[in-house]
Amino acid sequence: LLDDILRLWPNGGIQVQEPAPQVLPDLAAALTFEEVIGRLALNLLGKAKAAPAEMHLSREILAGLFERPEQKERWESLARRVRAEQDRESQVQNAFQAQVSSEALDSWRQGLKTFHKSPLLSVSGLKRFFRRRFRARLEMR
Numbered sequence: 001l002l003d004d005i006l007r008l009w010p011n012g013g014i015q016v017q018e019p020a021p022q023v024l025p026d027l028a029a030a031l032t033f034e035e036v037i038g039r040l041a042l043n044l045l046g047k048a049k050a051a052p053a054e055m056h057l058s059r060e061i062l063a064g065l066f067e068r069p070e071q072k073e074r075w076e077s078l079a080r081r082v083r084a085e086q087d088r089e090s091q092v093q094n095a096f097q098a099q100v101s102s103e104a105l106d107s108w109r110q111g112l113k114t115f116h117k118s119p120l121l122s123v124s125g126l127k128r129f130f131r132r133r134f135r136a137r138l139e140m141r
Helices: 002-006 033-045 052-065 069-095 102-110 123-140
Strands: none
Touching: 033 052, 033 069, 052 069
């Protein structure tokens, strides 16, 4: 059966078409509920701020949505998830801002076992090294 299905697509593969990314329209031009919610999220929860008139319209629409309990719960759930993601991103950025000097890498690399003059690196060894380096750097801040 699988062979019969795959024969429907010549040249050995199923053609995958990914839709092109679309920019959300302004609130005044939004035609679907998803576009309205998407623009509200960008305007009110995103880092980039919209024009004052667009922000005012966003707040008015959100106030109207809050009159419906199910929409209020939906928005609050969305806001919690956006804030959690923003918090996670800020923690990740801060965790990777430390720098490791080439001298520290050289001394560490010289202590590694070798095979055919190349260092033997394991994932766990790399994790231990960088965990110590980044933790020490972050604690100094």
